[in-house]
Amino acid sequence: MPERQLWHRRGTAHLADTLGMTAGAEQARAAAEAAARQSYGRLVAYVASRTRDVAGAEDALADAFAAALARWPQTGVPDHPEAWLLTVARRRSIDQQRRRMTGEAGQAHLRLIGEELEQEMAREKFPDDRLGLIFACAHPAIEAGVRAPLILQTVLGFDAATIASAFLVSPSTMSQRLVRAKSRIKQAGVPFRIPETAELGERLAAVLEAIYAAFSEGWADASGAESRHRNLASEAIWLGRLVVQLMPGEPEALGLLSLMLHAEARRPARRNGEGAFVPLSEQDTLSWDASLLAEADALLVRAGAFGTIDRYQIEGAIQSAHAARRFAGTTDWAAIATLYAGLMTISTSPVVAVNHAVAVAYAGEPVEGLAMLDAIGDARLDQYQPYWAARAELLSLLGMSEEADKAYALAIGLETDHAVRAFLKRKRADLDGR
């Protein structure tokens, strides 16, 4: 893995020694943690795909992974991280036998794979089975809502409590759901491989959906104050990169990564110096991450070369059109409205319909836009803050301040993020000036 070599070259121990508790040390710690997660995920995937026993694979490696998370930031990433983890895992399991009964399955797994794996590692042909593991986690036999958490746990080694807090459910509920899903994988014989071509489209869609769900959970926290959310978004990007690296010929995966990078590039601009919410149209384009945006656009070009179209590519293109404001100075709303019209033909989401109506209004047709909002008629929108905020905005564009005021009131009532609520309150107060 090129990334790992890079981390190794940086010499995490050296950095930690000379810089102490500085940003450099923090970077070294993050790099060591990422390396530990990489190796852990590869080992879990290797073991689980041969035994179908995800929980057993996790058990076998849990202590070694914890040791790596604690030690590598100080000592640097070892030359053969997987071999290091495996050695520690085997030693720990012997220690544990003396102290307490450890998972029998875990030990059996370690015995089972030990020699075979060592041979493969010696030949440096240690296979990367993570994609197979990801496909198992996102299998249609697994409840849709638990797929993203399951991928985060098995591939990246996050504990149930961390995942639970990111997905806003109680740790015990999340833990139960994860345990149930893993036993289902084992008992029902869910395969650990990239599906046949005939099924690949639908299955890959489930994988991408899970990654996107993780990203959206992370993105939802506009303030960025809660680091668990920010981490979730970057882990989703990491998974998106992994899928693109392992399946470079899938335009949907390229489109999703592009979409996530576009959003991520604008993260720093979502708040001003005082921590107040800044809407996309008012963001300072200089605070966008130019290199992420360039990478996102390049991915979109790569995806486009396949000559197919899908929701991620279109959503990526919409993001790209917004980002183009950094060159053009203005937003091409007509182009964005056209892209949303295209998205409408392959998506039945009322959220897409709301965005389409707004784009049409901003493209110079506010009456048409408002009529389109009225025409959506989806009961779910009654409790959807952006719908009421959009409605308020279009009503105020048309000078219908009284109705706009009512719509803002509803939007404010539905919003939970206080910075966004403050922003909506300011917009509402501005109505009086008209």
Add this chain to the structure above:
Amino acid sequence: MQYMLLLHHDDTPFVTASHDEQEKMSAPYMAYNEALIKAGAMVSGERLRGASAATVVRVRNDKTEVLDGPFAATKEQLGGFYIIEAPDLDAAIGWAARCPSASFGTVEVRPIWPTR
């Protein structure tokens, strides 16, 4: 792994059909059986008589109660089963999807609990 495919469907059209029609309706199952055997996936499989021929038995307080029929509210009843050998769930799902009952009823895929 072994899986049981439980075929749930409304069998009134079959039961009320003429003998010729019944043969016609059975043909796809015959072809399916052949395919399973050819692939080495067939362990066993049977068609069941209709729910009208079913009997329910339970023992409560050492007393054996015998009742007629299952108490199902739906028209879809267990009408037959296969036990198949398949390398994994995807392969089992593949066989379930090819089962004629899947196109008008429901095929439930259950892994067999290995006891040996």
